[in-house]
Amino acid sequence: MNGNAVCSPSHAPTPRRRNPQGTHSFSSLTVGGSRSARGLGIGALALSVLLLAGCQGQESAAEPELLKVRAQTVEPADYAATVTLTGVIAAQTVGNLSFRVGGRVAERIVDVGQHVEKGAVLARLDPQAQQSDLKAAQANLDAAQAQSRQASAAFDRQKKLLGQGFTTRRDYDQAEQAMRTAQASVQASQSQVADARESLSFTELRASAAGIITARDVEIGQVVQAAQTVFTIAEDGDRDAVFGVQETLVASNATEVPRVTITLISDPKITAEGRVREVSPVIDPASGSVRIKVAVPRTPAAMQLGAAVTGMVMAKPRKAIILPWEALASIDGNPAVWIIDPATRQVSMTTIGILAYDAGIIVVDKGLEAGQSVVTAGGQLLHPGQAVEIAEDGQ
Numbered sequence: 001m002n003g004n005a006v007c008s009p010s011h012a013p014t015p016r017r018r019n020p021q022g023t024h025s026f027s028s029l030t031v032g033g034s035r036s037a038r039g040l041g042i043g044a045l046a047l048s049v050l051l052l053a054g055c056q057g058q059e060s061a062a063e064p065e066l067l068k069v070r071a072q073t074v075e076p077a078d079y080a081a082t083v084t085l086t087g088v089i090a091a092q093t094v095g096n097l098s099f100r101v102g103g104r105v106a107e108r109i110v111d112v113g114q115h116v117e118k119g120a121v122l123a124r125l126d127p128q129a130q131q132s133d134l135k136a137a138q139a140n141l142d143a144a145q146a147q148s149r150q151a152s153a154a155f156d157r158q159k160k161l162l163g164q165g166f167t168t169r170r171d172y173d174q175a176e177q178a179m180r181t182a183q184a185s186v187q188a189s190q191s192q193v194a195d196a197r198e199s200l201s202f203t204e205l206r207a208s209a210a211g212i213i214t215a216r217d218v219e220i221g222q223v224v225q226a227a228q229t230v231f232t233i234a235e236d237g238d239r240d241a242v243f244g245v246q247e248t249l250v251a252s253n254a255t256e257v258p259r260v261t262i263t264l265i266s267d268p269k270i271t272a273e274g275r276v277r278e279v280s281p282v283i284d285p286a287s288g289s290v291r292i293k294v295a296v297p298r299t300p301a302a303m304q305l306g307a308a309v310t311g312m313v314m315a316k317p318r319k320a321i322i323l324p325w326e327a328l329a330s331i332d333g334n335p336a337v338w339i340i341d342p343a344t345r346q347v348s349m350t351t352i353g354i355l356a357y358d359a360g361i362i363v364v365d366k367g368l369e370a371g372q373s374v375v376t377a378g379g380q381l382l383h384p385g386q387a388v389e390i391a392e393d394g395q
Contacts, residue, residue, distance in 0.1 A: 066345070066387055066388055066389040067378065067381060067382070067386065067387075067388050067389065068378065068388070068389050068390070068391040069338075069340075069347075069375045069376075069377060069378035069379065069382070069388045069389070069390065069391060070375070070376045070377035070378060070390070070391055071340055071373045071374060071375055071376060071390045072323065072324075072327070072373070072374050072376045073371065073372070073373055073374075074321055074368050074369065074370055074371060074372040074373070074374060075321070075370060076319045076320065076321055076370060077319070077320065077321070077322055078317040078318070078319065078320075079317060079318060079319075079320040079322060079355070079356075079363050080314050080315055080316065080317040080318075081314075081315040081355075081356050081358070081363075082312055082313065082314050082315070083249060083312070083313045083315075084310055084311070084312045084313075085243045085244075085245060085310065085311050086243070086265070086308065086309070086310055086311075087241050087242050087243035087244070087294075087308075087309055087310075087311055088241070088242055088306055088307065088308055088309065089239050089240070089241055089242075089296075089299070089303045089304065089305055089306060089307045089309060090234075090239065090240045090241075090242045090293075090305065090306075091211070091212075091214075091234030091235060091237075091239060091240070091305060092235075092237060092238055092239060092240050092293075092295065093209075093234075093235040093237065094214070094232060094233070094234050094235070095208055095209065095211075095232070095233050095235060096229045096231075096232055097122065097205060097207070097208065097229070097230055097231040097232070097233060098205075098224075098226070098227050098228050098229050098230050099123075099125060099202060099203070099205055099224055099226060099227075099228070099230060100202040100226055100227070101125070101130065101199055101202045101203065101226050102125075102223070102224060102225045102226045103125035103126055103127075103129065103130075103203060103223070103224065104125060104126045104221065104222070104223050104224075105123060105124075105125060105126075105218050105219065105220050105221060105222050105223075105224060106124050106125055106126040106127075106220070107123060107124040107220065108122075108123045108216075108218070108219070108220050109121055109122055109123060109124075110122050110123075110213055110231070111213065111216060112213050112214065112215060112216050113212065113213065114212070114213050115210075115211070115212050115213075116207045116210065116211065116212075116213065116233070117207065117210050118207055118208070118209050118210045119206050119207060120206060120207045121204050121205070121206055122205045122206065122207060122213075122230075122231055123204075123205045123218070123230060123231075124203055124204050124205070125203040125204075125224075126203070127200055127203040130196065130199045130200040130202075130203055131200060133196045133199060133200075134193065134196035134197055134199075134200055136196075137189065137192040137193040137195070137196040138193055138196075140189045140192060140193075141186065141189035141190055141192070141193050143189075144182065144185040144186040144188070144189040145186050145189075147182045147185060148179070148182035148183050148185065148186045150182070151175070151178045151179040151181070151182035151183075152179050152182070152183075154175045154178065154179070155175040155176050155178070155179040157175075158171055158172045158175035158176075159172065159175075205230060205231070207233060208233070209233070209235045209236070210235065210236045211233040211234050211235040211236050212233065212234045212236075212305060213231055213232070213233055214232045214233065214234045214305070215231065215232035216230070216231055216232075217229050217230055217231070217232075218230050234305055238295060238296060238297055238298070238299050239296050239299040239303060239305070240277070240293045240294060240295055240296065241260070241262050241274055241293070241294040241296055241309050241311055242291065242292070242293055242294075243291075243292050243294065243311055244284065244287050244289035244290070244291060244292075245289055245290050245291075245292050246289060246290070247283060247288075247289070247290055250279060250290045250292070258276065258313045258314070258315070259273060259274070259275055259313075260273070260274045260275065260276065260294045260311045260312065260313050261273060261274075261311070261312045261313075262274050262294065262296055262303070262309050262310070262311055263309060263310045263311075263312070264300075264302055264303055264307060264308075264309055265307075265308040265309060265310060266307070266308070267302060270300050270302050270303065272296050272297075272298070272299065272300055272303065273296075273297075274294040274295055274296045274297075274311070275294065275295055276292060276293070276294050276295075277293055277294065277295040278292070278293040279291075279292050279293075280292070294311060318355075318365075320355050320363045320364060320365050321363070321364040321365070321368050322361050322362075322363055322364075323337070323361065323362050323364060323374060323376065324360065324361060324362075324376050324377075325357075325360055325361060325362055326376055326377050326379070327362070327374055327375060327376045327377075327379065328362055329349060329379055331349055331351055334351050335351065335352050335353075335354050335362075336349050336350060336351045336352060337349070337350065337352055337364075337367075337368070337374050337375065337379075338374065338375035338379045338382055339372055339373065339374060339375075340373040340374075340375060340388060340390070342373065344387065345387045345388055345389070346385050346386065346387050346388075347375060347382050347384065347385070347386055347387075347388055348384055348385070349384060350367055350368075351367055352364045352366060352367035352368060353365050353366025353367055373390075375388075378391075
């Protein structure tokens, strides 16, 4: 065979056929022929086998099909990380109300959840002791006033007599002193009566400001001490949104006071803008978070006390590379991506720095340069140095 021979059906061995005498043959050679004829038949069969093997070798030597992958050209873009947390609406000012005198609770007028106006009576103590004190103070005042009138009359007489020369200077001075002492006694008694009246008024607990009662700590018949908390009131006005925030988030924004978008969970159409006004200096040992209060000026009426809200904070935008999460690979436990060489179409892996993980994307700030081509799909089938073909859209 010469070097121009090709594989075709004409080079295959001639199939066996039965001759009229019932003997098998290859071409026109009979099995029962001479030994030289049989040798020629075997040689022809071996040659056919070699030709078939050569054709299979040519097919296997053909260039293999390239693996198709999806790729994205690296282009830095502005990225602003967002953090969304869940919190509750709370009052900016919460007051603890208590009686200023001790006694037995005789009446409780309001309960938790009620809205009260400023000066409204919330509860009353049994006023018997204070009423007795007021009566005693009033009696002392009456006696002091009687003594003062008598002393004043005596002084007036001594004054007239001294002018006529019928009394001594000493008697005049004594009368004046007695009058002034009686007048001072009246003033002291008046103060005692005022104190007794005030103590009697303290048996009624009144709201210091308009608001909602959020807690009650006494029952009717209970004996309370002065300054013991009886009610807790959330005063009307602008509200706070209170959140439990991870310490790392607080530390990363220590020099910034970001604006917060507050959204009502039950009705996402209701939103408000807030600003951080208080950051707790300690970590809550129960939750391991830092308590942050966000002031909500002109709080919408629908954001009532205890309403669940979300707070979204957007960080300052910065340049970064945004890739789909499918592009992420790993080298020795470090994040990496596959890079395509534009000249050879061969892939290699390079480590990257991750700025943030977000929904469906990774944000890269280190390890890539603008214009590079990154594999975004099919990377799990690659190995270093492998040549690939970039798939078109829809493939």
